[in-house]
Amino acid sequence: MDGTTPTPDTWTVAGRTFTSRLIVGTGKYKDLEETAAAIAASGAEMVTVAVRRVNLSDPGAPMLQDFVDPKKYTYLPNTAGCHTARDAVRTLRLAREAGGWNLVKLEVLGPPPHLYPDMQATFEAADALIKDGFEVMVYCADDPIAAKRLEEMGCVAIMPLGAPIGSGLGIQNPAMLSMMIEQAKVPLLVDAGVGTASDAAIGMELGCTAVLLNSAIAHARDPILMAKAMKHAVEAGRLAYLAGRMPRRMGADPSSPLAGLIR
Amino acid sequence: MSDSVTLTVNGEPRIFAAPLTVAGLLAAIGLDTRKVAVERNEEIVARSRYGETLLGSGDQLEIVHFIGGG
Numbered sequence: 001m002d003g004t005t006p007t008p009d010t011w012t013v014a015g016r017t018f019t020s021r022l023i024v025g026t027g028k029y030k031d032l033e034e035t036a037a038a039i040a041a042s043g044a045e046m047v048t049v050a051v052r053r054v055n056l057s058d059p060g061a062p063m064l065q066d067f068v069d070p071k072k073y074t075y076l077p078n079t080a081g082c083h084t085a086r087d088a089v090r091t092l093r094l095a096r097e098a099g100g101w102n103l104v105k106l107e108v109l110g111p112p113p114h115l116y117p118d119m120q121a122t123f124e125a126a127d128a129l130i131k132d133g134f135e136v137m138v139y140c141a142d143d144p145i146a147a148k149r150l151e152e153m154g155c156v157a158i159m160p161l162g163a164p165i166g167s168g169l170g171i172q173n174p175a176m177l178s179m180m181i182e183q184a185k186v187p188l189l190v191d192a193g194v195g196t197a198s199d200a201a202i203g204m205e206l207g208c209t210a211v212l213l214n215s216a217i218a219h220a221r222d223p224i225l226m227a228k229a230m231k232h233a234v235e236a237g238r239l240a241y242l243a244g245r246m247p248r249r250m251g252a253d254p255s256s257p258l259a260g261l262i263r
Numbered sequence: 264m265s266d267s268v269t270l271t272v273n274g275e276p277r278i279f280a281a282p283l284t285v286a287g288l289l290a291a292i293g294l295d296t297r298k299v300a301v302e303r304n305e306e307i308v309a310r311s312r313y314g315e316t317l318l319g320s321g322d323q324l325e326i327v328h329f330i331g332g333g
Contacts, residue, residue: 025333035331050332051300053273053325059293064329080332090305094327097307098300165333214333 009238011209013187014103014135014156016074020045021204022234023076023189025214029223032067038217039068041227046074048105048212050081051095070099076137078105085124092129104129105159107139115165117141123149130154139191142176144183151186158184159212162203163193166215170199174206181207197226197233204237205245272324279318286313288324299328 010017024044029035039047047068055061077095079088085108092104106129108121117140129136130153137157138150147158160180163169171177171193181188187209194200194213203211211234220226268281272288279291285308289296301308302325308316318324 026331027333029331032331048333049329051327052330054292054294054299054328056273056275056277056292056326063298064331065298075329077329078332090302093307094300094302094325095329096300097310098298098327098329218333 009242011187013137016103018045018074018210020231020234021210021238022200022230023048023210023212024217024227024230025212026064026068027080027214028218032062032064034223035064036067038223038227039073041224041231042217043231044073046076048076048078048214051077051079051091051098074103075099075101076103076105077101079107079125080109082108083111083118083121084108085121085128088121088125089128089132092134093132096134102133103135103137103156105137105139106155109165113164117161119143119146122146123153126150126153126155137189142173142180144176144180147180147188148183151184155186157187157189157209159189159191161192162190162199163195165192167193168195168216168219169193170195171202171206174202177203177208178206194230197229200230200233201237201240204234205240207241210234267320268318268322269320270318270322270324273326283318284314285316285318288318289313289326292326294326299326301326 010019020043022042022044023046024039024042025048026035079091082088082091088108106125108118108125109115110118119141126136126138136155138155139159140146142160162171189210189212190203190208191212194216200211217223217227266281267278268283269278285301304323
Protein backbone atom coordinates (compact mmCIF):
# COMPACT_ATOMS: atom_id res chain seq x y z
CA MET A 1 0.00 0.00 0.00
CA ASP A 2 1.31 3.41 -0.95
CA GLY A 3 -1.31 5.29 1.03
CA THR A 4 -2.97 6.75 -2.07
CA THR A 5 -5.28 3.88 -3.01
CA PRO A 6 -7.74 3.26 -0.20
CA THR A 7 -8.66 -0.39 0.22
CA PRO A 8 -11.96 -1.13 1.95
CA ASP A 9 -11.34 -2.09 5.57
CA THR A 10 -14.33 -4.22 6.43
CA TRP A 11 -15.03 -7.06 8.81
CA THR A 12 -17.34 -10.02 8.52
CA VAL A 13 -19.31 -12.00 11.06
CA ALA A 14 -21.58 -14.92 10.18
CA GLY A 15 -21.47 -13.94 6.51
CA ARG A 16 -22.46 -10.32 7.08
CA THR A 17 -19.93 -7.63 6.21
CA PHE A 18 -19.67 -4.31 8.01
CA THR A 19 -17.63 -1.16 7.51
CA SER A 20 -18.21 0.35 10.96
CA ARG A 21 -16.27 -1.30 13.77
CA LEU A 22 -18.49 0.21 16.42
CA ILE A 23 -21.52 -1.69 17.70
CA VAL A 24 -23.76 0.28 20.00
CA GLY A 25 -26.43 -0.57 22.51
CA THR A 26 -29.85 1.06 22.38
CA GLY A 27 -30.51 1.20 26.13
CA LYS A 28 -30.40 3.90 28.81
CA TYR A 29 -31.32 6.83 26.56
CA LYS A 30 -33.68 9.61 27.60
CA ASP A 31 -36.16 8.68 24.86
CA LEU A 32 -36.37 6.95 21.50
CA GLU A 33 -35.58 10.16 19.59
CA GLU A 34 -32.28 10.51 21.42
CA THR A 35 -31.57 6.80 20.87
CA ALA A 36 -32.02 7.23 17.12
CA ALA A 37 -29.92 10.40 16.95
CA ALA A 38 -27.04 8.90 18.95
CA ILE A 39 -26.97 5.75 16.84
CA ALA A 40 -26.93 7.80 13.64
CA ALA A 41 -24.05 9.92 14.98
CA SER A 42 -22.07 6.83 15.96
CA GLY A 43 -22.07 5.48 12.41
CA ALA A 44 -22.83 2.01 13.79
CA GLU A 45 -24.37 -0.54 11.44
CA MET A 46 -25.21 -3.09 14.13
CA VAL A 47 -27.13 -2.36 17.34
CA THR A 48 -27.89 -4.49 20.35
CA VAL A 49 -31.49 -4.72 21.54
CA ALA A 50 -33.23 -6.35 24.49
CA VAL A 51 -36.32 -8.57 24.52
CA ARG A 52 -39.00 -7.71 27.07
CA ARG A 53 -42.69 -8.17 27.78
CA VAL A 54 -44.95 -5.69 26.00
CA ASN A 55 -46.81 -3.31 28.26
CA LEU A 56 -50.38 -4.62 28.06
CA SER A 57 -51.83 -1.42 29.44
CA ASP A 58 -50.19 0.68 26.72
CA PRO A 59 -50.13 -1.46 23.56
CA GLY A 60 -49.92 1.54 21.26
CA ALA A 61 -46.71 2.92 22.84
CA PRO A 62 -43.98 3.77 20.30
CA MET A 63 -41.64 0.87 19.66
CA LEU A 64 -37.90 0.80 19.05
CA GLN A 65 -38.39 -0.38 15.46
CA ASP A 66 -40.29 2.82 14.69
CA PHE A 67 -37.15 4.82 15.49
CA VAL A 68 -34.29 2.44 14.72
CA ASP A 69 -35.16 0.77 11.44
CA PRO A 70 -34.27 -2.94 11.41
CA LYS A 71 -33.89 -2.73 7.64
CA LYS A 72 -31.15 -0.15 8.05
CA TYR A 73 -29.41 -1.51 11.16
CA THR A 74 -28.59 -5.12 11.95
CA TYR A 75 -30.43 -5.91 15.17
CA LEU A 76 -28.42 -8.02 17.58
CA PRO A 77 -30.87 -9.29 20.22
CA ASN A 78 -29.24 -9.86 23.60
CA THR A 79 -29.99 -11.85 26.71
CA ALA A 80 -29.35 -9.06 29.18
CA GLY A 81 -30.92 -9.81 32.52
CA CYS A 82 -30.68 -13.58 32.02
CA HIS A 83 -28.91 -15.38 34.82
CA THR A 84 -29.50 -18.96 33.65
CA ALA A 85 -28.86 -20.80 30.39
CA ARG A 86 -32.55 -21.70 30.20
CA ASP A 87 -33.71 -18.08 30.36
CA ALA A 88 -31.12 -17.03 27.78
CA VAL A 89 -32.17 -19.68 25.28
CA ARG A 90 -35.87 -18.96 25.82
CA THR A 91 -35.29 -15.22 25.32
CA LEU A 92 -33.38 -15.69 22.06
CA ARG A 93 -35.97 -18.09 20.65
CA LEU A 94 -38.54 -15.34 21.21
CA ALA A 95 -36.18 -12.81 19.61
CA ARG A 96 -35.79 -15.02 16.56
CA GLU A 97 -39.55 -15.24 16.21
CA ALA A 98 -40.02 -11.50 16.73
CA GLY A 99 -37.41 -10.45 14.23
CA GLY A 100 -36.45 -13.45 12.18
CA TRP A 101 -32.74 -13.08 13.00
CA ASN A 102 -30.40 -15.94 13.84
CA LEU A 103 -27.50 -13.66 14.77
CA VAL A 104 -27.66 -13.04 18.51
CA LYS A 105 -25.63 -11.84 21.46
CA LEU A 106 -25.47 -14.33 24.28
CA GLU A 107 -24.69 -13.11 27.77
CA VAL A 108 -25.38 -15.06 30.93
CA LEU A 109 -24.45 -13.02 33.94
CA GLY A 110 -23.61 -13.60 37.54
CA PRO A 111 -25.15 -11.47 40.28
CA PRO A 112 -24.49 -7.78 40.99
CA PRO A 113 -22.31 -5.95 41.78
CA HIS A 114 -19.96 -7.46 39.19
CA LEU A 115 -22.40 -9.02 36.69
CA TYR A 116 -19.41 -11.08 35.62
CA PRO A 117 -20.06 -13.63 32.83
CA ASP A 118 -21.19 -16.97 34.24
CA MET A 119 -19.08 -19.14 31.96
CA GLN A 120 -20.58 -22.49 32.94
CA ALA A 121 -24.06 -21.24 32.07
CA THR A 122 -22.69 -19.48 28.97
CA PHE A 123 -21.28 -22.78 27.65
CA GLU A 124 -24.60 -24.54 28.25
CA ALA A 125 -26.60 -21.83 26.52
CA ALA A 126 -24.14 -21.53 23.60
CA ASP A 127 -24.34 -25.27 23.03
CA ALA A 128 -28.16 -25.26 22.99
CA LEU A 129 -28.33 -22.21 20.73
CA ILE A 130 -25.79 -23.46 18.19
CA LYS A 131 -27.63 -26.81 17.98
CA ASP A 132 -30.83 -24.84 17.37
CA GLY A 133 -29.30 -22.98 14.41
CA PHE A 134 -28.36 -19.67 16.03
CA GLU A 135 -25.23 -17.71 15.16
CA VAL A 136 -23.87 -16.74 18.53
CA MET A 137 -21.75 -13.73 19.35
CA VAL A 138 -20.79 -14.43 22.93
CA TYR A 139 -20.03 -12.14 25.84
CA CYS A 140 -17.40 -13.83 27.99
CA ALA A 141 -14.74 -13.52 30.63
CA ASP A 142 -11.24 -12.45 29.58
CA ASP A 143 -10.29 -16.09 29.82
CA PRO A 144 -8.34 -17.40 26.81
CA ILE A 145 -9.21 -21.02 27.57
CA ALA A 146 -12.94 -20.31 27.76
CA ALA A 147 -12.68 -18.18 24.61
CA LYS A 148 -10.98 -20.97 22.68
CA ARG A 149 -13.62 -23.43 23.79
CA LEU A 150 -16.45 -21.12 22.70
CA GLU A 151 -14.77 -20.67 19.34
CA GLU A 152 -14.40 -24.44 18.90
CA MET A 153 -18.06 -24.93 19.80
CA GLY A 154 -18.94 -22.69 16.85
CA CYS A 155 -19.53 -19.22 18.30
CA VAL A 156 -19.15 -16.65 15.51
CA ALA A 157 -17.58 -13.89 17.62
CA ILE A 158 -15.87 -13.79 21.00
CA MET A 159 -16.63 -10.74 23.11
CA PRO A 160 -14.68 -10.47 26.36
CA LEU A 161 -15.27 -7.66 28.79
CA GLY A 162 -12.76 -4.82 29.25
CA ALA A 163 -14.27 -3.97 32.66
CA PRO A 164 -17.61 -4.67 34.37
CA ILE A 165 -20.77 -3.81 32.39
CA GLY A 166 -21.72 -0.16 32.72
CA SER A 167 -18.69 0.64 34.91
CA GLY A 168 -16.95 2.92 32.42
CA LEU A 169 -13.64 1.91 33.97
CA GLY A 170 -11.89 1.51 30.63
CA ILE A 171 -9.92 -1.48 29.41
CA GLN A 172 -8.45 -3.04 32.53
CA ASN A 173 -6.93 -6.11 30.89
CA PRO A 174 -4.97 -5.11 27.77
CA ALA A 175 -2.40 -7.88 28.12
CA MET A 176 -4.99 -10.64 28.40
CA LEU A 177 -7.06 -9.18 25.55
CA SER A 178 -3.92 -9.08 23.36
CA MET A 179 -3.29 -12.77 23.95
CA MET A 180 -6.92 -13.58 23.20
CA ILE A 181 -6.77 -11.52 19.98
CA GLU A 182 -3.61 -13.36 19.00
CA GLN A 183 -5.25 -16.76 19.23
CA ALA A 184 -8.73 -15.90 17.91
CA LYS A 185 -9.81 -17.24 14.53
CA VAL A 186 -13.19 -15.46 14.63
CA PRO A 187 -13.81 -11.75 15.28
CA LEU A 188 -12.87 -10.69 18.80
CA LEU A 189 -14.70 -7.66 20.15
CA VAL A 190 -14.25 -5.87 23.41
CA ASP A 191 -17.69 -5.67 25.00
CA ALA A 192 -18.31 -3.71 28.20
CA GLY A 193 -16.11 -1.39 30.18
CA VAL A 194 -15.46 1.41 27.70
CA GLY A 195 -15.96 4.78 29.42
CA THR A 196 -14.73 7.33 26.92
CA ALA A 197 -13.26 7.69 23.44
CA SER A 198 -9.66 6.86 24.38
CA ASP A 199 -10.81 3.51 25.85
CA ALA A 200 -12.41 2.57 22.53
CA ALA A 201 -9.25 3.62 20.69
CA ILE A 202 -7.12 1.46 23.01
CA GLY A 203 -9.33 -1.55 22.27
CA MET A 204 -8.86 -1.05 18.56
CA GLU A 205 -5.11 -0.40 18.88
CA LEU A 206 -4.80 -3.75 20.64
CA GLY A 207 -6.24 -5.33 17.51
CA CYS A 208 -9.85 -5.95 18.41
CA THR A 209 -12.08 -6.46 15.39
CA ALA A 210 -14.66 -4.04 16.79
CA VAL A 211 -15.89 -2.44 20.00
CA LEU A 212 -19.33 -2.82 21.57
CA LEU A 213 -20.55 -0.19 24.00
CA ASN A 214 -23.71 1.45 25.32
CA SER A 215 -23.37 3.36 28.60
CA ALA A 216 -20.34 5.37 27.48
CA ILE A 217 -22.56 7.10 24.93
CA ALA A 218 -25.94 6.98 26.68
CA HIS A 219 -24.60 8.28 30.00
CA ALA A 220 -22.35 10.99 28.56
CA ARG A 221 -23.53 14.53 29.30
CA ASP A 222 -24.08 14.97 25.55
CA PRO A 223 -24.74 11.49 24.13
CA ILE A 224 -24.84 12.57 20.50
CA LEU A 225 -21.49 14.32 20.72
CA MET A 226 -19.99 11.29 22.50
CA ALA A 227 -21.39 9.01 19.79
CA LYS A 228 -19.46 11.06 17.26
CA ALA A 229 -16.33 10.89 19.45
CA MET A 230 -16.64 7.10 19.61
CA LYS A 231 -16.97 6.85 15.84
CA HIS A 232 -13.71 8.76 15.41
CA ALA A 233 -11.97 6.92 18.27
CA VAL A 234 -12.71 3.53 16.77
CA GLU A 235 -11.51 4.69 13.37
CA ALA A 236 -8.36 6.24 14.85
CA GLY A 237 -7.60 3.14 16.89
CA ARG A 238 -8.08 0.92 13.86
CA LEU A 239 -5.77 3.07 11.72
CA ALA A 240 -3.14 3.08 14.48
CA TYR A 241 -3.35 -0.71 14.72
CA LEU A 242 -2.92 -1.05 10.95
CA ALA A 243 -0.09 1.49 10.95
CA GLY A 244 1.79 -0.38 13.69
CA ARG A 245 2.93 1.64 16.65
CA MET A 246 6.57 2.58 17.19
CA PRO A 247 8.52 0.48 19.66
CA ARG A 248 8.55 1.71 23.24
CA ARG A 249 12.00 2.67 24.50
CA MET A 250 13.20 3.48 27.99
CA GLY A 251 14.84 6.75 27.06
CA ALA A 252 14.69 9.83 24.86
CA ASP A 253 15.52 9.86 21.18
CA PRO A 254 15.56 13.35 19.68
CA SER A 255 13.31 13.96 16.71
CA SER A 256 15.53 16.66 15.19
CA PRO A 257 18.91 15.74 13.72
CA LEU A 258 21.97 16.46 15.82
CA ALA A 259 24.08 17.16 12.71
CA GLY A 260 24.38 20.78 11.58
CA LEU A 261 23.86 22.38 14.96
CA ILE A 262 25.31 25.90 15.11
CA ARG A 263 28.43 26.31 17.23
CA MET B 264 -68.21 -20.98 32.03
CA SER B 265 -67.69 -22.28 28.52
CA ASP B 266 -67.91 -18.94 26.75
CA SER B 267 -64.79 -17.44 28.30
CA VAL B 268 -61.11 -18.32 28.69
CA THR B 269 -58.93 -17.28 31.59
CA LEU B 270 -55.29 -16.77 30.62
CA THR B 271 -52.17 -15.51 32.28
CA VAL B 272 -50.70 -12.92 29.91
CA ASN B 273 -47.29 -11.51 30.83
CA GLY B 274 -47.93 -12.56 34.40
CA GLU B 275 -51.39 -10.95 34.62
CA PRO B 276 -54.66 -12.93 34.83
CA ARG B 277 -56.98 -11.96 31.96
CA ILE B 278 -60.41 -13.14 30.86
CA PHE B 279 -61.41 -13.21 27.17
CA ALA B 280 -64.44 -14.40 25.22
CA ALA B 281 -64.14 -17.90 23.75
CA PRO B 282 -63.18 -19.19 21.30
CA LEU B 283 -59.88 -17.32 21.23
CA THR B 284 -56.87 -17.74 18.95
CA VAL B 285 -53.47 -16.10 19.37
CA ALA B 286 -54.40 -13.73 16.53
CA GLY B 287 -57.63 -12.89 18.38
CA LEU B 288 -55.74 -12.29 21.62
CA LEU B 289 -53.29 -9.88 19.97
CA ALA B 290 -56.14 -8.03 18.28
CA ALA B 291 -58.05 -7.82 21.57
CA ILE B 292 -55.02 -6.32 23.30
CA GLY B 293 -54.30 -4.04 20.34
CA LEU B 294 -50.84 -5.27 19.30
CA ASP B 295 -49.20 -5.25 15.87
CA THR B 296 -48.44 -8.91 15.16
CA ARG B 297 -45.39 -7.95 13.09
CA LYS B 298 -43.56 -6.47 16.07
CA VAL B 299 -44.09 -9.07 18.78
CA ALA B 300 -43.34 -12.70 19.53
CA VAL B 301 -45.57 -15.05 21.49
CA GLU B 302 -44.76 -17.95 23.75
CA ARG B 303 -47.54 -20.24 24.97
CA ASN B 304 -46.74 -22.48 27.94
CA GLU B 305 -43.02 -21.93 27.21
CA GLU B 306 -43.34 -22.95 23.55
CA ILE B 307 -42.90 -20.43 20.74
CA VAL B 308 -46.01 -19.91 18.62
CA ALA B 309 -44.92 -19.33 15.01
CA ARG B 310 -46.43 -16.18 13.53
CA SER B 311 -47.86 -18.22 10.66
CA ARG B 312 -49.96 -20.19 13.17
CA TYR B 313 -51.48 -17.31 15.14
CA GLY B 314 -54.81 -17.68 13.34
CA GLU B 315 -55.18 -21.39 13.99
CA THR B 316 -53.76 -21.65 17.52
CA LEU B 317 -56.68 -21.89 19.94
CA LEU B 318 -56.09 -20.85 23.53
CA GLY B 319 -57.59 -22.58 26.52
CA SER B 320 -58.12 -21.63 30.14
CA GLY B 321 -54.96 -21.91 32.20
CA ASP B 322 -52.63 -21.12 29.29
CA GLN B 323 -49.60 -19.03 30.19
CA LEU B 324 -48.74 -16.49 27.50
CA GLU B 325 -45.65 -14.34 27.14
CA ILE B 326 -45.84 -11.54 24.58
CA VAL B 327 -42.55 -9.75 23.99
CA HIS B 328 -41.00 -7.14 21.73
CA PHE B 329 -37.66 -5.42 21.23
CA ILE B 330 -36.71 -2.53 23.46
CA GLY B 331 -33.52 -0.55 23.93
CA GLY B 332 -30.74 -2.56 25.53
CA GLY B 333 -26.95 -2.87 25.66
